[in-house]
Amino acid sequence: MSKTTSILVVGPDRTLPREIDSALSSLESVRMVTHYTPDYRQGIESARSRRPDIAIVEMGTDHRSLKMFVEEVRVGSPETSIIAAYHAQSLTGGSGESDTIIKAIRMGVQDFLRRPVSSSELEQFLERQLHRPQSGAQLGRICTFFANKGGVGKSTLSVNVATLLATRRPGRVLLVDASIQMGVCNTMLNALHPKTSLIDAVRERARLDETLIRELAYEHDSGLHLLAAPNSAVEATEIDDEVIARILTLARRTYDYVIVDTFPMLDSVMMAILDLTDRAYLVTESVVPTLRGAASLLETLDEIGLPEDRRRIILNRYSKFAGNLPVRDVAEKLGQEIAHVVPYQKKLLIAANQGVPFVIGAGRSGDFTRAVAKIVDEIDSDWSPRFAQSSVLNRSESSENTPERGNEVRA
Numbered sequence: 001m002s003k004t005t006s007i008l009v010v011g012p013d014r015t016l017p018r019e020i021d022s023a024l025s026s027l028e029s030v031r032m033v034t035h036y037t038p039d040y041r042q043g044i045e046s047a048r049s050r051r052p053d054i055a056i057v058e059m060g061t062d063h064r065s066l067k068m069f070v071e072e073v074r075v076g077s078p079e080t081s082i083i084a085a086y087h088a089q090s091l092t093g094g095s096g097e098s099d100t101i102i103k104a105i106r107m108g109v110q111d112f113l114r115r116p117v118s119s120s121e122l123e124q125f126l127e128r129q130l131h132r133p134q135s136g137a138q139l140g141r142i143c144t145f146f147a148n149k150g151g152v153g154k155s156t157l158s159v160n161v162a163t164l165l166a167t168r169r170p171g172r173v174l175l176v177d178a179s180i181q182m183g184v185c186n187t188m189l190n191a192l193h194p195k196t197s198l199i200d201a202v203r204e205r206a207r208l209d210e211t212l213i214r215e216l217a218y219e220h221d222s223g224l225h226l227l228a229a230p231n232s233a234v235e236a237t238e239i240d241d242e243v244i245a246r247i248l249t250l251a252r253r254t255y256d257y258v259i260v261d262t263f264p265m266l267d268s269v270m271m272a273i274l275d276l277t278d279r280a281y282l283v284t285e286s287v288v289p290t291l292r293g294a295a296s297l298l299e300t301l302d303e304i305g306l307p308e309d310r311r312r313i314i315l316n317r318y319s320k321f322a323g324n325l326p327v328r329d330v331a332e333k334l335g336q337e338i339a340h341v342v343p344y345q346k347k348l349l350i351a352a353n354q355g356v357p358f359v360i361g362a363g364r365s366g367d368f369t370r371a372v373a374k375i376v377d378e379i380d381s382d383w384s385p386r387f388a389q390s391s392v393l394n395r396s397e398s399s400e401n402t403p404e405r406g407n408e409v410r411a
């Protein structure tokens with residue numbers, strides 16, 4: 001799986017992210033995604049949430065803000081390398097360039113970029129950063145089930161895949177019900193009134209850590225942990241892309257596998273989820289209007305830069321009755337091969353009503369479970385958390401301001 005590097009650019013000078021983008025654009029060998037925030041305080045919050053590989057922070061005359069940024073990021077996101085970018089002429093007054101650099105090193109800045117940033121300097125610099133020994137933190141894998149349409153089986157597959165995986169790795173799998181407006185994972189696991197949910201994680205965002213994530217999760221008998229969706233659609237409005245990114249980033253530090261169920265809408269929350277997703281399972285059915293929507297969603301994924309090696313198509317609820325589209329026709333319509341075909345299974349409804357995932361209940365040995373087991377094998381076999389890397393989308397445009405998100409947005 002190819003490595004993508006996430007970069008956070010912080011500082012009031014708006015030409016800095018443009019300079020970095022333009023230097024990055026000629027580097028074909030490295031996959032990047034950048035986010036930009038012009039304010040140091042928001043930069044701290046963003047670093048805590050997104051846990052970028054690299055934070056490039058503007059170094060000018062405001063040493064206090066720089067110091068505060070460095071101190072906070074070292075605590076909130078210790079794996080982030082902090083780099084100061086500076087114009088040599090802006091440091092000549094007062095203490096001068098070398099004195100300022102020494103001060104910055106004492107603060108904890110790990111490297112420096114002279115502006116204007118050149119491609120060759122940036123490339124060498126990335127080489128240095130990317131080959132630094134890792135802090136030893138092991139990151140789990142995030143797998144997301146998503147679709148362009150409701151009712152295609154995202155929740156059914158998320159719950160059954162997560163449960164089967166958890167029976168193999170008890171306590172190491174977290175299911176996040178990010179179908180935030182109307183989550184059903186708790187009902188499917190017979191956890192009708194979980195004491196805590198995603199909303200508690202949102203409200204505790206300032207003190208959220210690995211221990212708290214575990215405390216907020218509901219423990220199912222199978223060994224699966226669940227971070228349930230909010231109780232109401234009103235509560236769900238408290239969830240934004242920043243906080244979901246923070247929750248998932250912490251979740252992958254806490255669990256080996258994070259399975260995410262989603263709502264069929266490509267909004268900023270969904271984009272944040274896809275940013276962090278290692279494997280995105282697009283769930284669809286052999287129904288022509290649904291397939292048209294799925295084909296257009298695939299085009300959108302190309303546009304937003306979710307690489308093909310991070311996505312798989314699941315053809316769900318499939319049966320071979322006369323007149324149904326054969327699998328190869330579905331693949332042709334989508335312009336992409338079908339990774340998994342999950343058969344129609346009418347007893348899934350009973351399993352959902354009883355709150356017992358089909359794969360560990362009545363359907364333990366049927367075709368549906370075999371298809372789910374194939375997905376679980378795929379997730380489990382080609383993954384070793386030890387070698388996990390940050391895995392954000394391949395987007396190198398920096399973010400610009402939008403009023404609704406304060407000061408940081410994606411491109």
Ligand SMILES: Nc1ncnc2c1ncn2[C@@H]1O[C@H](COP(=O)(O)OP(=O)(O)OP(=O)(O)O)[C@@H](O)[C@H]1O
Pocket residue numbers: 147149150151152153154155156157179262263264316317318342343344345346348349352
């Ligand atoms: N392979 C299958 N065979 C038969 N029924 C299925 C299959 N997969 C899902 N279903 C049924 O389809 C219905 C919708 O499934 P599910 O709730 O998982 O869809 P969803 O994509 O999560 O929907 P939403 O977008 O509303 O969240 C449920 O009644 C479920 O039992």
Ligand SMILES: [Mg+2]
Pocket residue numbers: 154155156179184261262
């Ligand atoms: Mg659902």
